[in-house]
Amino acid sequence: MNKHAALRFRHASRTPVRPALPADATRCRRCxxxxxxxxxxxxxxxxxxxxxxxxxxxxVLETTDGSAFTQVATLPTPARYMAVATLGGMIYAFGxxxxxxxxxxxxxxxxxxxETARVVGHLHEPSSHGAAFxxxx
Numbered sequence: 001m002n003k004h005a006a007l008r009f010r011h012a013s014r015t016p017v018r019p020a021l022p023a024d025a026t027r028c029r030r031c032x033x034x035x036x037x038x039x040x041x042x043x044x045x046x047x048x049x050x051x052x053x054x055x056x057x058x059x060v061l062e063t064t065d066g067s068a069f070t071q072v073a074t075l076p077t078p079a080r081y082m083a084v085a086t087l088g089g090m091i092y093a094f095g096x097x098x099x100x101x102x103x104x105x106x107x108x109x110x111x112x113x114x115e116t117a118r119v120v121g122h123l124h125e126p127s128s129h130g131a132a133f134x135x136x137x
Contacts, residue, residue: 033057035080039091046072046112048093051080055099060091060110060117073117077106083130089113092120095127103128 036050036057047061047069058078061069079096086092091110098104103126110117 035097037082037084037093037096039084039086041086041089041091041112044112046091046110048084048091048110049075049079049082049096056080056097060112062112072112072115073110075108075110075117076119077104077108079104079106079128081128081130082108083127083132085132085134087134092132094132095123095130097128102126 032052033047033050034053037048039046039048043064045063045066047063049059050057056078057080058075059071060073060075062072063069075093077096077098079093079098082096083094084091085094089112091112093106093108093110095106096104105123105126106119107121107123108117109120
C-alpha cells in the first residue's frame, strides 16, 4: 500500500466517503487519522476522534464495510487516545488528549441514531491512553 494512501473524510453530516489517494498528502491533513478510538454496535463500526498530525479530530464516523464512512456526530471535546465503550446503543468516550497535549476529564455520550454527541460528565481526574469496556451488557 502506498504510504500516502488514506481514507478521505468529509465532515458534513451523513456524507458517504470513499477511500482516496490525495494528490498531495500535505494538503489533506484531515485525511490521515491516527490515535483514534473505535467500537462496534451490531454490524456497524465507529471511529471516534484521533489525530491528523496537527490537532485532535472532532468527528465520529460510521462504516459497515470499512471502505465507506459517514459522519454521524461531532465531538464537543475533540480528543485522541480516548477510552470508549458502548451500552444500549450509545457510545461513551472517556478522557483523551486535547489539542494542548493535556489529558481531559470529559465523558462524552454519542448517540449514532440521533447523530448527537454531548458532554455528560467528568472523570474525577483527567485521563488519556486508557481503556474501557462493557462487561455483560
